Amino acid sequence: MTATQVDAGPRRVLALAVPALGVLAAEPLYVLVDTAVVGHLGAVPLAGLSLGGVLFTLVSSQLTFLSYGTTARTARLHGAGRRSEAVAEGVQATWLALAIGVILLVIGELLAGPVTRALAGDGPVAAAATGWLRIALLGAPLVLVTMAGNGWMRGVQDTVKPLRYVLAANVASAILCPILVYPVGWGLEGSAVANVVCQLVGAALFLRALTTEHVSLRPHAKTMVAQLKVGRDLVIRSLAFQVTGVAATSVAARTSAEAAAAHQVVLQLYGFLAMVLDSLAIAAQSLVGAALGSGDAPLAKQAARRITAYGLLLGTAVGVVFAALAGILPQAFTSDTGVLEQIPLAWWFFVVLQPIAGVVFALDGVFLGAGDAAYLRTTTVAAAFLGYLPLILLSLFFGWGLVGIWSGLSLMMLVRLVALLARQRYGNWAVVGATR
Template identity: 35%
Template structure:
């Protein structure tokens, strides 16, 4: 029998954050490296191919990220039940989320493949760029079901306070994707289609691995693997506010890409890489937000309001400093990064200029991402849906001002990113105001 004096001391909030955030950071950075690898490989096929990847990836990421609630919502539900001591209920909720992911993935893949051409033509890019984009998007659509399964399985594991397993899946998947894309594009000679096929194969492997881990945990606890109609419906309805939030966020990102497409092929290609760099930094900053989701759900499930507040304040401070570090890193490398993505001097010049603005916005993004994670973990999704919609509406006149000015080329791209930083500032201020209150801190196994 172990006495109280012999037991290990309870982990501090800082150690708990780091335990979850460090593996999440490595895994999240690996995820956008799928696209970074494709950008670097496709960039050597020419400006049209790289620009085509830009518009195709905007649609693909929208098709997938519309269902990000499969990860975020599942994390919040599973972690709350875990904090309340209901381990079997936690894993059962996760299984329902996986079945929902499979259903939504099949529907999204079909819709993306069928409507690829008309969707991509909406961006108004040149015919050569659109042709490359259609090829990439139709092949990539095959991987959407597996991408959604990865989201849902990752959400289950994060809710169970396990961020190491998703890290293994992400690093292995990225490594396989990089090798496959390089071989299929430049050795086999499949062009932009080869990059898409390489990603699909890697995503399938990730999905199978994570599914096996979750199924093994469910069997150990005696949970039923068959779909529960009521459970799947509950997961779907519970995800609606996060779906609205995500639609509003993706609308802002698509609006940005739409305006970039009107700046010319060179600036569009530069924007594609700049947005990919921004996404990579966002995933890095989101590591703390992932920890925030898991810890907030768990502490509120256990009824620990004070612990929730203290952990939130600590994570906000860390996220701001992390944003400052990332900003400094990008400023140092803003002339080096373009060398790896294009041989076109105009693209390199535009990208270097855009990266300066990307860097400046990182501390602001840090605040937005961490508080978004906290409120998702708390299940405050209805408020998040409203706030994100308001932020996107505030962004519309900023984008229209850039469009109405008639600026193009490097100058137009820089002002577009200035406007995008304004959008992130509005988002951060709204989240900061909500976080200062207490209405989001609802305790118990169910919100």
């Protein structure tokens, strides 16, 4: 283990976090561009993109263990000086990505229509969402391959190459999207095609990176089973996020097309900034995992404290910036008067949540790096189903709309904040060793 592998000073954290930020922000930034392009088609296409996008995220992001779980396992091996074994984790994660991605593609194509109609009713929003989703699902295996590639590269503390790969893919797609939507005339479906192109380019680059490493590319069932065991807790955790997210979007869609479109705009901004803040979590995963893999628990705890403080500072700064942009930025995403009137109902919740999110996401990274996924699973499920989901359902019953939905999200984040801070201070999470 070298000193730079576990140094949690500002320079080292920035060296890991800034390229990771580019990777994390690229997909939400593309979705923001997509939202801005589609938003000028009208409220119904934008609401369709909102619903279809949430469902696609539900399909793909349940497998976050392919990135976060792989980073945790890889970082410990890297910290122990076993790089070839660390990269081998990435090979097996990629095989898992391809296999699971094909299964999700088949199931998703069969259920796309019935699910969108169940969530939004049998109308134009559901029809628009179904058309977008059927095309976008073709990229599901490719998204998962990219997740696996990001996971093992972060674990060996290489965040620069993934940045290059993801930027190349997303820049090409951002150029293609408005061309397919408007001059070509494919409308909402054009944005889905551009999305698949982006995912194809990214997955190809990550696959090429694996072939340049001198490790076996054969599948190994034992390693994949071990990864699936880690993935179990992360899948349950992601499912809690996605169930509440889909429920919130469904309630917004049933409120009105304008409310659904406004929710899409603010939610995508929230997702984009979550990726900005999550860049510190990537640094935390790499540094905490390396420290524990090398057997140094005090150093892991020091890294955790520092990165949590950085998260609070970054979240506060982001909140101030977007408070100042409240009267300007929404107009970049839509010119629909009804949608613009709904956006402020969610905007100020989104702004106030940023400092809280900065701390929560940093601690997520700490505990993922430590392999403490079970605690994250339990606390996330409790916060989602005892805090967020009840307020979503009450919003549907009482007609609270976006105010109720975003109040629920705020409550969930507060519960998670308290639980994670308690774990950091009192919990036995810093378990040393090359594996856990």
